[in-house]
Amino acid sequence: MLNVYTRLVSGMLFPLHERLKQHTSVKVRKSLEATQWFLPEKIVRLQVERLRQLLIYANTHVPYYQSLFTCLNFQPVTLNTLSDLQRLPFLDKSTIRANLEALKSDQAHGLARFNTGGSNGEPLVFFIGRERVSHDVAAKWRATRWWGVDIGDPEIVVWGSPIELGTQDTVRVVRDRLFRSKLLPAFEMSDEKIVHFLETIRKFRPKMLFGYPSALSHIAKHADKTGIKMHDLGIQVAFVTSERLYDEQRQQISSTFGCRVANGYGGRDAGFIAHECPAGSMHITAEDVIVEVIDPQGNVLPYGEAGEIVVTHLASKDFPFIRYKTGDIGVLDDKLCECGRGLPLIKEIQGRSTDFIVAYDGTVMHGLALIYILRDMPQIKTFKIIQESLELTRVQIVTEAGLSQADIDQITAAFKARLGHGVTIEIEQVTAVPAEKSGKFRYVVSKVAAT
Numbered sequence: 046m047l048n049v050y051t052r053l054v055s056g057m058l059f060p061l062h063e064r065l066k067q068h069t070s071v072k073v074r075k076s077l078e079a080t081q082w083f084l085p086e087k088i089v090r091l092q093v094e095r096l097r098q099l100l101i102y103a104n105t106h107v108p109y110y111q112s113l114f115t116c117l118n119f120q121p122v123t124l125n126t127l128s129d130l131q132r133l134p135f136l137d138k139s140t141i142r143a144n145l146e147a148l149k150s151d152q153a154h155g156l157a158r159f160n161t162g163g164s165n166g167e168p169l170v171f172f173i174g175r176e177r178v179s180h181d182v183a184a185k186w187r188a189t190r191w192w193g194v195d196i197g198d199p200e201i202v203v204w205g206s207p208i209e210l211g212t213q214d215t216v217r218v219v220r221d222r223l224f225r226s227k228l229l230p231a232f233e234m235s236d237e238k239i240v241h242f243l244e245t246i247r248k249f250r251p252k253m254l255f256g257y258p259s260a261l262s263h264i265a266k267h268a269d270k271t272g273i274k275m276h277d278l279g280i281q282v283a284f285v286t287s288e289r290l291y292d293e294q295r296q297q298i299s300s301t302f303g304c305r306v307a308n309g310y311g312g313r314d315a316g317f318i319a320h321e322c323p324a325g326s327m328h329i330t331a332e333d334v335i336v337e338v339i340d341p342q343g344n345v346l347p348y349g350e351a352g353e354i355v356v357t358h359l360a361s362k363d364f365p366f367i368r369y370k371t372g373d374i375g376v377l378d379d380k381l382c383e384c385g386r387g388l389p390l391i392k393e394i395q396g397r398s399t400d401f402i403v404a405y406d407g408t409v410m411h412g413l414a415l416i417y418i419l420r421d422m423p424q425i426k427t428f429k430i431i432q433e434s435l436e437l438t439r440v441q442i443v444t445e446a447g448l449s450q451a452d453i454d455q456i457t458a459a460f461k462a463r464l465g466h467g468v469t470i471e472i473e474q475v476t477a478v479p480a481e482k483s484g485k486f487r488y489v490v491s492k493v494a495a496t
């Protein structure tokens with residue numbers, strides 16, 4: 046009976062709902078389910094064509110890009126390869142703030158206003174058009190179907206601060222529209238509340254869980270501790286997003302709920318960037334998103350090297366995101382996934398919203414300046430840098446065999462060279478780096494052991 050209901054929602058009610066909202070997500074999802082099997086070269090050709098169309102449109106209808114392209118003497122019709130994109134500057138948060146109106150297409154209607162917490166406490170305001178909403182909804186829908194879960198299947202969502210719950214982000218647009226979707230507020234996690242959550246999940250028997258890895262693993266731990274069985278509910282998959290997923294969290298969630306864990310990467314600003322398939326790879330939504338990885342000087346890095354993730358969203362003509370700097374650190378992979386999809390892969394997301402580090406004299410620098418110091422020391426497996434204040438930076442480090450005094454001196458000296466000699470550097474050797482709750486990534490950077 047459940048399947049009949051899911052088919053009704055997925056095949057009729059949701060499509061009807063989307064049509065009323067003037068969204069094209071049903072059509073887009075069907076198209077994405079075809080293109081995901083294209084050979085990589087064919088996907089690149091599709092990207093180049095869509096990119097050219099986006100830039101031609103921006104040149105005609107988006108004042109910011111009209112004047113930028115004129116200044117650069119850039120002719121969108123001449124774009125032939127993805128690397129031609131490198132002729133354009135990056136779009137960072139301060140540029141968006143300074144050009145909020147000029148970034149809107151003169152043809153845009155029905156733009157939705159969003160905001161996201163900024164690394165320096167200043168929120169970023171931006172706009173998303175219907176086309177982009179449809180594409181982000183469709184991309185998520187495709188990813189859930191990779192795991193045998195469809196819109197209309199019962200789902201438990203563990204999410205959000207009260208502020209986030211009050212806004213209309215794209216994740217919520219997807220989720221709120223799902224019938225049979227139940228929300229558990231992740232910001233209140235007392236033992237009493239968690240027991241209530243566990244009872245709710247048992248009663249609801251979801252096919253899928255969705256939430257922060259920290260929240261889901263926290264709930265799972267509590268179930269184990271109190272002896273509440275959760276593995277027999279028929280949960281198919283736990284979708285996690287918004288934070289780095291640690292191996293021990295993956296194991297905890299998987300063993301307690303008796304399901305697999307699927308990692309997702311994206312944001313309200315940057316879109317639905319990548320999602321894990323059942324074969325274990327993070328596939329980029331390449332039909333809609335071009336991902337570049339850059340070093341602190343803005344040079345594009347080859348596959349396998351860690352740098353800041355920069356995205357171009359190809360369905361963003363109402364408010365273009367072209368070479369948008371996410372502030373996240375990741376590594377691209379040139380391998381093909383054994384699942385057979387031609388969509389390119391992100392190997393690791395090393396840090397999320399890595400933000401900026403502020404030196405003692407007030408100089409703002411990218412978190413990579415410090416990440417690179419630790420990344421290049423092979424004895425270090427994982428680390429976390431927490432800038433507590435301008436005077437104090439703490440570094441938590443996980444190693445196989447411990448650090449020597451010479452290692453500690455080397456790290457301290459390198460950090461002081463960048464942050465200033467008046468700064469105290471505290472180095473702590475730990476067995477694991479604890480996860481952060483979402484929204485507390487300020488001055489926190491971390492690294493994953495290369496796999």
Ligand SMILES: [Zn+2]
Pocket residue numbers: 322323324325326328382383384385386
């Ligand atoms: Zn795959």
